[in-house]
Amino acid sequence: MSEKIYGIMAEFNSPAEVLHAAEKIRDAGFRRWDVFSPFPIHGIDKVMGYRNSLVGWFSLVLGGGAFAQTFGLLWFTNAFDYPLIVGGKPMFSWPMSFVPSYILMVMGGAIGALIGMLALNQLPRLHHPLLNKKRFELVSRDKFVIVIGAEDKQFSVIETRQLLEKLGGTQVDIVEDPD
Amino acid sequence: MADSVTNLEELKKLAPPAELRRAPVVEGNPSLGALTDKLSEFAEGKTPGWWKFLFAISAFCATVVLPVCLFYQVFTGVGVWGNNHPVMWGLDIVNFIWWVGVAHAGTLISALLFLTRQHWRTTIGRMAEAMTVFSVMMAGMYPAIHVGRAWFDWFMFPVPNSNGLWPQFKSPLMWDVFAVNTYMMVSMLFWFMGMIPDFAVLRDRATTRVRKTIFTFLAMGWTGSARQWHHYEKAYVILCGLCTLLVFTVSSIVGLDFCTSQIAGWHATIFPLYFVIGAVFCGFGMVLVILIPLRKWCGLEKIITMSHIDKVAKLALVSGLIIDYIYLVEFFIAWYSGDTYERWVFGHRLFGHTYLYLGWMLIGINVLVTQLLWFKKVRSNLVWLFIIGLLINCGMWCERFVIVVGSLYQEFLPANWGKYMPTIWDVGLYIGTLGTFFMLYLLFVKFLPMIAISEVKGVTPQADPHHPLGGAKNGGHQ
Numbered sequence: 062m063s064e065k066i067y068g069i070m071a072e073f074n075s076p077a078e079v080l081h082a083a084e085k086i087r088d089a090g091f092r093r094w095d096v097f098s099p100f101p102i103h104g105i106d107k108v109m110g111y112r113n114s115l116v117g118w119f120s121l122v123l124g125g126g127a128f129a130q131t132f133g134l135l136w137f138t139n140a141f142d143y144p145l146i147v148g149g150k151p152m153f154s155w156p157m158s159f160v161p162s163y164i165l166m167v168m169g170g171a172i173g174a175l176i177g178m179l180a181l182n183q184l185p186r187l188h189h190p191l192l193n194k195k196r197f198e199l200v201s202r203d204k205f206v207i208v209i210g211a212e213d214k215q216f217s218v219i220e221t222r223q224l225l226e227k228l229g230g231t232q233v234d235i236v237e238d239p240d
Numbered sequence: 241m242a243d244s245v246t247n248l249e250e251l252k253k254l255a256p257p258a259e260l261r262r263a264p265v266v267e268g269n270p271s272l273g274a275l276t277d278k279l280s281e282f283a284e285g286k287t288p289g290w291w292k293f294l295f296a297i298s299a300f301c302a303t304v305v306l307p308v309c310l311f312y313q314v315f316t317g318v319g320v321w322g323n324n325h326p327v328m329w330g331l332d333i334v335n336f337i338w339w340v341g342v343a344h345a346g347t348l349i350s351a352l353l354f355l356t357r358q359h360w361r362t363t364i365g366r367m368a369e370a371m372t373v374f375s376v377m378m379a380g381m382y383p384a385i386h387v388g389r390a391w392f393d394w395f396m397f398p399v400p401n402s403n404g405l406w407p408q409f410k411s412p413l414m415w416d417v418f419a420v421n422t423y424m425m426v427s428m429l430f431w432f433m434g435m436i437p438d439f440a441v442l443r444d445r446a447t448t449r450v451r452k453t454i455f456t457f458l459a460m461g462w463t464g465s466a467r468q469w470h471h472y473e474k475a476y477v478i479l480c481g482l483c484t485l486l487v488f489t490v491s492s493i494v495g496l497d498f499c500t501s502q503i504a505g506w507h508a509t510i511f512p513l514y515f516v517i518g519a520v521f522c523g524f525g526m527v528l529v530i531l532i533p534l535r536k537w538c539g540l541e542k543i544i545t546m547s548h549i550d551k552v553a554k555l556a557l558v559s560g561l562i563i564d565y566i567y568l569v570e571f572f573i574a575w576y577s578g579d580t581y582e583r584w585v586f587g588h589r590l591f592g593h594t595y596l597y598l599g600w601m602l603i604g605i606n607v608l609v610t611q612l613l614w615f616k617k618v619r620s621n622l623v624w625l626f627i628i629g630l631l632i633n634c635g636m637w638c639e640r641f642v643i644v645v646g647s648l649y650q651e652f653l654p655a656n657w658g659k660y661m662p663t664i665w666d667v668g669l670y671i672g673t674l675g676t677f678f679m680l681y682l683l684f685v686k687f688l689p690m691i692a693i694s695e696v697k698g699v700t701p702q703a704d705p706h707h708p709l710g711g712a713k714n715g716g717h718q
Contacts, residue, residue, distance in 0.1 A: 164493075182472070
């Protein structure tokens, strides 16, 4: 077997178990690791040390951009390129431009949120080394898995394995990287 | 296991009395694994007979009735409908508003109830969103063909063209184009993003190669890592917020289409609010109509519990009461304005001719039948609720008819008076859209995760690491 190692995975049975184990792994100084769960675990963000997600910025930029663009478009089309008098109303005004701009802001914001989520998660990807593991299929069901990546400086096939077993992980297994 | 029993006993001693306790989201407290099995059971199991039967009927309406009516209308012209001077807006606009209305309750349930942290919404949210997506599709079709020359629909979008013309953005009818399209797009994004973790569930459970391939593509490589959930939850909150904005925008703009005109009966400042609340009310009726049979046929009685149905009924009651208040205000203002034409129109809604029975149906259903929902006995009786849900849909349809046609058929000048009767093509198109809606819904129920699997699991007691039942000791596993 000349395959590279992606990391070591260990299974846990409940969110509380995996949360406590994650705290220990963090304290041990690991950096390239992640917790996999069937639903978001309350409090895991703090343990993993995640700051506020950047998705909001994607949404703001695309939403704000859409708002400004629509505003500009309305001015360009109805007041500049082909001025049209309708019912004696001004060529360009706040009330007429706000509503379409606001609506397209919602559209831009929504697309931004989805794109941001996918981009920050590096999705879509058609494959992931973990998806090769039969046991990993249980993560979407009722198991909680911690994977410590081989790229971590502290990673060692034997010691990391022992650590995960000590923390209560079951089915500790090596994940191969086929690439 | 011994630990869990003591924990439970202790919990019972500390818990408030039974009548004050919050109903559990999922009955029977199943383990996470059992819950996953239960929730993906229908999408993976054999296709039941009722599904095939209903699918055959709705697919016939969608693939035969709808195209026939559409083609005939598009090839011949809007004249095949009953629309003619002075009633230029007939069933096409009535049904357009009705379908937009059906959509709104779905967004309200999935987005607004998420923002207010109502855990029970997890069980019905996905089904409500699907209702939104499909009914907005149906709604969007109507104005597109009502313009008469459907091949010129692109005129409505600011596309540079050889005529050098642009759309006229000072009209709410133009805003509508953007509102409805945005609503459809954003609802679909929201619906799809919510399903990504559940696609992963179905991918991991897939037993055949075809299923595995399809759901691998749809899940887009979702692994459920803490980082993914972190960004996902943020995106979800943002989408919920944006969808909530849409609930209050789309129907308001439809309302503005009416109230910016001079027609007596339309020219009222309450219209945007009126249309939003009417939409939500109608949508809750549709939610009842869809949920009550499906929860029984799909064996989801323990997931979509009576407590959830009760809450939907209460929301229907609340929106119904607001609608009743708006009727009152509308009639009062018509009288108080002293405007002869307005008084005439409102008087004729109930004491006129031709359409007065629709006016009385509106009062009978939306004002009187809704009051039945005050009673716990009615709210806990599924047959009653189903009938009330159907009636609410009828009542709201009558309301839109009364507003659209009832205000147009007797305009300011008696020379402009006329009548409107829907033709078979009007009715056929409506039946076609109903069929398409239900066909899409049945396909959704059968092939996609119809209940948000990961969300429901996330609100069970054993999913909370700080809950006594979710602790490291037993984790709620059986």
